[in-house]
Amino acid sequence: MAALLTGRTALVTGAAQGIGLEIARLLHEHGARVALADLDAERAGKAAAELAAAGPEPVLPLGCDVTDETSVDRMVGATVERFGSLDVLVNNAGITRDASLRKMTVEDFEAVIDVHLKGTWLGIRAASAVMREAGRGSIVNISSLSGKSGNPGQTNYSAAKAGIVGLTKASAKELAHRGVRVNAVQPGLIRTAMTAAMPPEVFAEREAAIPMKRAGEPHEVAGAVLFLASDLSGYMTGAVLEVGGGRLM
Template sequence: MELKGSTALITGASRGIGRAIALYLAELGAQVAVNYASSEDDAHEVVELIKNKGGRAVAIKADVADVQDVESMFGKVLNEFGDLHILVNNAGINRDGLLIRMKQEDWDAVLDTNLRGVYNCSKEAARIMIRKRRGKIINISSVVGVSGNAGQSNYAAAKAGIIGFSKAIARELAPRNIQVNVVAPGFIKTDMTDRLPERVKQEMLNQIPLGRYGKPNEVAYIVGFLASDKSQYITGQVIHVDGGMIM
């Protein structure tokens, strides 16, 4: 699998799954734009790791929920690399709480980052990719977007929304040779899941047939495949990387 000559933008690539995706796509030969919201040092560390191995990378600060930030980010990607072939919409947050206690701002924050962010970035990427009749958009949803989870109505709505959105644009963009797919991770060990109480972590573990949490790399490997030419005939699909939670 090779991504030499390709440019990839990965949102939320300063930490966790996005970081693993950025490092793996760079290892496959892609030039990588590492987007982050606030963790500047972490984003620069990812860029340095890539450069130290002979790759090309740039860190770009932008809030994916903010359309002006997003437009400026895509401008910077084009200035730096001249083109964009792969977009990975990975940036995401959670603000968990039961429905009757959920604050409006927690609903809005999660929908804005996790769903509006995917719309903002996909729209910019599609404009570039349509002209070249080539492109890969890979959206990171979640097992929770398929099965639901008590205490995560905002997160589940956004992650289910990503699936419907991706299937719609997969149909729109297929005639232009652009493939759009979704990766739905289960329970992956990152800052997002480290924050959960031990009781919740144990409950999650009990639901995983393979009996362990996933690693960020295990999500990155399938993203690498979906970003490559080896997946040219796959579009509109949801690939589960969850140790068997959804069968």
């Protein structure tokens, strides 16, 4: 398979584990210089070392709090300083603080909105400032099917992931004339540490409702991100791709 991102620089947030790490790994395999950003800088360092050992392209670990404007600006600045460009940004960082409406605290609502929605907005703003000047770039935001259908116990998460869709489309319209594309991916039930913590009967019930009758794997989400990051999707912006086994079609 020909490398799709040779000579490009990609920055992935929440990249120390799970879906973020698989995205970073696949972009690296396709020839990108990759910056792995995570709130856990130590874990990002270990993930970066793992990727660096697997291929020739350089890898840069970065600590970043995506809810902090200065931290996000430094993350983008450090990536450009090290690699000389920024061609791809993947806004993947996320958390969950699940609870019913009756039991959810304001702090848990705000924490999830801040990481997902504010964090994605800060990432788009910082990266697009660089990409606009270059006249090209691809930003991929990670939403969720829960932002389309809503999940009980996830009023914060579902609201944030729905908000990312609106943010994607609005920023895509603002940036299209400067050659910067903004798209989103909506994963469904994916096998990660987060879903592994679900009660087995709940996981089985959700899996049974999927037409393909199985949960997805992190690398399948990464494949959709690679497509949107590469020139294969050169005439796509403001699009939202579902990676959910047909669950909400």
